[in-house]
Amino acid sequence: DAKTTQPPSMDCAEGRAANLPCNHSTISGNEYVYWYRQIHSQGPQYIIHGLKNNETNEMASLIITEDRKSSTLILPHATLRDTAVYYCIVRLLLGGNNRKLIWGLGTSLAVNP
């Protein structure tokens, strides 16, 4: 099962780009990389996902290396409301429709004024 490694914490100045790295060196060819965030005491919130191409949506950009062993989530202009724990996860597929996601501890991002 592919697992992910993230730094436990990061700081970012408000208005600057936040770049959150994730290593997933054992990822398989058909596994997607997902990013979620969890603001204190709330349920995790979907941000973005990708397979092998870079992706962008209204919240963030996802850069996946060519060998797919790592990725970076980019929040282009971080605000105080982006302070949260960010989870990088790899979607496993077991036996057809069965699926178990492995969640690590994530990166606690602090956006400072």
Add this chain to the structure above:
Amino acid sequence: NAGVTQTPKFQVLKTGQSMTLQCAQDMNHEYMSWYRQDPGMGLRLIHYSVGAGITDQGEVPNGYNVSRSTTEDFPLRLLSAAPSQTSVYFCASSYSYRGGESTIYFGEGSWLTVV
């Protein structure tokens, strides 16, 4: 659009009591799951279901039961609460395997304290 709804939001139980955490989704998702989250730890999967009538164990299933009689509902039962089950519980749902990817939607959490 309610999404994933969990009840109750807060609950205090005495050791040995039983209770059910309710979870409902209105998105016609096949896949539903329950997680617990403890301080300093990530989300840990308790049980999951890929459709009505089908359930399976996750990482930490002991002390919990689930059933899936309808697509919409996925209740989590604590048969005899223990202090070790003090935690925040999250219910989640998604479409099952469709083209290789599916976004998971989470409820707002249920805070359970067992004394």
